[in-house]
Amino acid sequence: MAAIPHHVDLNPPSEVTGESIGSMPIYVWEVPVRATHWLIVTSIVVLGATGLYIHAPYLVPSKPVDASSVMASVRFWHEIFAIVFSLSVAFRFYWGFVGNSFASWRQIIPHRREQFYWLGQMAKYYTFRRRHPVPYTGHNHLAGLAYTVVSIGLFAQVLTGLLLFGWIMQAGPIHLLFGWGSAVPGGIQTVRLLHNILTFLFLAFAIHHVYSAVLVDIEERNGVLSSMFSGYKNIKIGQTVEALGLVGEAPEETAREHEVDD
Amino acid sequence: MREDGVYAAMVRRGMTRRTFLRFSAAMAAALSLPAAYGPRIAKALEAAPRVPVIWIRGQACGGNTEALLRAANPTAANLLLEVLSLDYHEELLAVAGADAASPLAGLASRYPNGYYAVLEGSFPTGAAGAYCLIGGRPAVDVAREVATGALLTLAVGSCAVDGGAPAAPGGITEAGGIGKVLTGGNFIALPGCPANPSNLAAVIVHQLVAKETMPTDLAHRPLAFYGNLIHNQCERRPHFEFGEFALEWGDQGAQRGWCLYKLGCKGPETMANCPDVRYGEKISWNVSSGVGCIGCHSPSFWGAMGPAYRRLPSPLPFLPNLTTDLVGGAMVAGIGGVAVAHGVGMTIRFKRYKAQDRRAKAKAAAEAASATETPPTAEPEAAAGTETAAAGTGER
Known part of the structure; x- marks a missing residue:
């Protein structure tokens, strides 16, 4: 299927951007995509900080204190943001089926031949073997692959968190649904270990994610950073993979000329 | 009867x-x-x-x-x-x-x-x-x-x-x-x-x-x-909620009877009624006497609940002294290092391509100048501008 960009704003691009004549803003990220993105960012920051505190409490009073329930507060906020996080992840998952083509799982999960081709091209760019990033309106497919892996991590983090919560709760619907932590091989300690390790995976991913976004923003001048606020990407006319007609067909011949000659 | x-x-x-x-x-x-x-x-x-x-x-x-x-x-x-x-x-x-x-x-x-x-x-x-x-x-x-x-x-x-x-x-x-x-x-x-x-x-x-x-x-x-978590019945639970932890065996916190969570107590993982029934003629149990729970009421606890004095086992079973903090921290630092190195590489490459483009433009301008026999300094801006656009569109 051809992922033809829709929601095209037909303002004269020169007026909007004041920059390159050959580019125009395209509405890429819908409100739910941006909202869940920033909710997940906020949650990861709060959950990371509180979670690492719960794992290894680094604020320990030197003498007894009155009613400064540090751990209780930290756990409270961890659980509140766990709910925000879980709902955001769930809603973004749902939006992958009803949102526009850029939000669709079809663009995120690589499953067609040309997606793997462009994925390879983007990998070439990152390893200095291709001059320009793959011109893509939404996610490039290497990013899509990364988000597929990270999404599995997100779900695993929500699940392990619910298992730990069900373990502590001992009663109620959460315990009923997620009280089977002891059935995991290695017991509840394995669940705890996974929950802890996944935290670091998200921290590592955040570094990579921000770095790549800045890199592509500088290289492409397409406003990928501001697009996460405005929803619009500044796309050069006639240059995206979609516009070049490279989606849905074997792209080898057309693409070869885009590679670096050296 | x-x-x-x-x-x-x-x-x-x-x-x-x-x-x-x-x-x-x-x-x-x-x-x-x-x-x-x-x-x-x-x-x-x-x-x-x-x-x-x-x-x-x-x-x-x-x-x-x-x-x-x-x-x-x-x-x-x-x-x-x-x-x-x-x-x-x-x-x-x-x-x-x-x-x-x-x-x-x-x-x-x-x-x-x-x-x-x-x-x-x-x-x-x-x-x-x-x-x-x-x-x-x-x-x-x-x-x-x-x-x-x-x-x-x-x-x-x-x-x-x-x-x-x-x-x-x-x-x-x-x-x-x-x-x-x-x-x-x-x-x-x-x-x-x-x-x-x-x-x-x-x-x-x-x-x-x-x-x-x-x-x-x-x-x-x-x-x-x-059916109940030891952690939920523990007499030291208030110290946990207050963030009061013993950090080492015998330190001030341990002497005050603070929570043994940081010393690897498995109370939060273990289901048992030890805090209620206790041992030795109901006198005491291990947390009362200042040692954390080792999770002995849990299934396969020798394998699953160790190490006794740490919160979590090593993420790599064949390297038992590793901690998740060490592995995770190294992973985050590694990715950060790769990002920095990659950024430096990208900057160098960017400059190299820019210089290449500049040379190509100068060459094209010189050729154009010799072809039309006009002085090469006549319209350098305009030439550069079109070249940039051409490079920008053509390359992709």
Whole structure:
């Protein structure tokens, strides 16, 4: 299927951007995509900080204190943001089926031949073997692959968190649904270990994610950073993979000329 | 009152009515029942028949027997097992040789009304069971014979439940718990190292009184004893919520009785009623005496709950001294390092391409100038501008 960009704003691009004549803003990220993105960012920051505190409490009073329930507060906020996080992840998952083509799982999960081709091209760019990033309106497919892996991590983090919560709760619907932590091989300690390790995976991913976004923003001048606020990407006319007609067909011949000659 | 019943036997052994009632109330408490159930338990026990108990021990340290002999309600629990007619228990047998083994021969004809089997210790299956023999026969076969014919089988202690220490990683005897002995699920598991004798007594009382097996979880552990998290019942829980932790053994926090979470206490992972029933005549349990829980009531705790003094095991089992903080921190630092290095590489490359473009433009401008025979400095901006656009569009 051809992922033809829709929601095209037909303002004269020169007026909007004041920059390159050959580019125009395209509405890429819908409100739910941006909202869940920033909710997940906020949650990861709060959950990371509180979670690492719960794992290894680094604020320990030197003498007894009155009613400064540090751990209780930290756990409270961890659980509140766990709910925000879980709902955001769930809603973004749902939006992958009803949102526009850029939000669709079809663009995120690589499953067609040309997606793997462009994925390879983007990998070439990152390893200095291709001059320009793959011109893509939404996610490039290497990013899509990364988000597929990270999404599995997100779900695993929500699940392990619910298992730990069900373990502590001992009663109620959460315990009923997620009280089977002891059935995991290695017991509840394995669940705890996974929950802890996944935290670091998200921290590592955040570094990579921000770095790549800045890199592509500088290289492409397409406003990928501001697009996460405005929803619009500044796309050069006639240059995206979609516009070049490279989606849905074997792209080898057309693409070869885009590679670096050296 | 039955003449051959439990109460009659207790009275014959010199137990007063008052002690008997106190024992009934203690059992009600152990079963998490309201105090009102004490008299009902007493009444039911008066009518309860005696049931013989066969106690089989495989590979074990004997800790469960030791705990039983020093039980929280010592007279009562011992008496209970005495009136239960403990017909076979290797440590407590007075006789020896062929006489000692006689209760094990012809169990069905000897006990037409049935008997209870208690298993202690693990049962090795390696070398055809030769690692542990009872009367010259593999312990696992003896245990299977006894447990198969029993009214109810109790696996007492972690070794009997899932193999415990002999079945921990590194064990060579291919030991296992009751899973190696019984194929069905008609048993009650009382894991723990040792299992609390109060719980053992309460299971038997429940069986006598209610005439049905106690409700258990997926691991066959009675929910009355193994249905609550130690962390949720712990006397040091307020210190946890206040963020007051002992950081080292014997430091100020430890002396003040603060939470042992940072010293690897497995209370938040372990389901048991230790804080309530306690050990050693109900005097203490390990958190009270300043050492964290090691999770001994959890399934396969030797493998699953270690290391005892750290919160989490190593993420890589073959490198046991690693911590998740170390591995995770290294991973984050590594990705950060790669990003920095990559950024430097990208900057260098960007400059190189820019220089290349500039040279190409200058060359094109020079060619254009020589072709039209106009001075090369005439319109450098315009030429550069179109070249940039061309480069920008053409390359992609």
